[in-house]
Amino acid sequence: xxxxxxxxxxxxxxxxxxxxxxxxxxxxxxxxxxxxxxxxxxxxxxxxxxxxxxxxxxxxxxxxxxxxxxxxxxxxxxxxxxxxxxxxxxxxxxxxxxxxxxxxxxxxxxxxxxxxxxxxxxxxxxxxxxxxxxxxxxxx
Numbered sequence: 001x002x003x004x005x006x007x008x009x010x011x012x013x014x015x016x017x018x019x020x021x022x023x024x025x026x027x028x029x030x031x032x033x034x035x036x037x038x039x040x041x042x043x044x045x046x047x048x049x050x051x052x053x054x055x056x057x058x059x060x061x062x063x064x065x066x067x068x069x070x071x072x073x074x075x076x077x078x079x080x081x082x083x084x085x086x087x088x089x090x091x092x093x094x095x096x097x098x099x100x101x102x103x104x105x106x107x108x109x110x111x112x113x114x115x116x117x118x119x120x121x122x123x124x125x126x127x128x129x130x131x132x133x134x135x136x137x138x139x140x
Contacts, residue, residue, distance in 0.1 A: 007078065008078050008079065008080035008083070009077055009078060009079055009080060009083060010079075010080040010082065010083040010084070011083070011085070012083065012084050012085015012086060012088070012089065013085065013133060015075075015077050015079050015083055015085060015086040015089075016085070016086060016089045016090075016129060016130060016133040017130060017133040017134045018077040018130075019075040019076065019077045019079075019086065019090075019110075019126065019129075019130050020075070020076040020077060020130065021073050021074070021075055021076070021112075021123055021126040021127055021130065022073065022074055022076060022123075023071060023072070023073055023119060023120075023123050024071070024072040024073070024074055024111075026061060026071075026072065027061065027062040027066070027069040027070070027071065027116055028047060028059050028060065028061060028062055028069065028070045028071070028072055028113060029059070029060055029061070029062040029063075029066050029068060029069060029070065030057060030058075030059055030068075030070070030102070030113075031057070031058050031060055032052075032054060032055040032056065032057050032058075033055055033056045033057075033058060034054075034055045035055075039055075039056045039058070042058050042060055043058065045060055045061065046058040046059060046060055047059040047060065047061075047072070048104055048106075048111075059104070059113070068115075069115075069116040070102070070113040070114060070115060070116060071113070071114055071115075071116050071119035071122075072111055072112070072113055073111070073112040073113075073114065073119070073122060073123055073126060074109055074110075074111050074112075075090070075109055075110045075111070075112065075126075076109060077109070077110075078108060078109070079105070079109065079110055081105065081107070086110060087103050087105070087110065089129065090103060090110075090112060090126065090129070091103065093125050093126065093129045094112075094114070094122055094125060094126075096125075097121060097122070097125050099114055099115075099118045099121060099122045099125065100114065100115060100118075101113065101114050101122065102114075112126070
């Protein structure tokens with residue numbers, strides 16, 4: 001299956017420099033579908049999914065009553081799946097700000113899910129991280 005894509009970035013420093021984080025509209029929740037029927041009902045609405053021993057984990061739109069809602073920050077760099085350093089840099093930066101994150105690597109971009117009430121702080125931290133990387137020379 002052929003697909004048109006831009007050049008993939010593999011270098012960690014370059015991925016961070018080019019990541020251009022943006023907050024995606026919506027609120028999301030991580031849920032587990034314990035049965036095939038529940039999975040079939042949720043899958044058409046899922047943003048992401050992964051099969052685990054305990055059931056199928058899905059990322060779906062959070063309902064209005066969800067207290068565990070997450071926001072999605074997309075890193076708009078065409079990161080290579082075999083690139084090294086982007087996830088580590090993002091997780092370390094957010095951990096330094098005491099912001100938990102769940103990183104999902106998809107085929108074209110990485111997506112960072114953070115608790116809803118910390119989304120703006122996370123976005124600011126990632127923008128700052130990217131700007132700082134643009135100012136410094138990569139380590140050799």
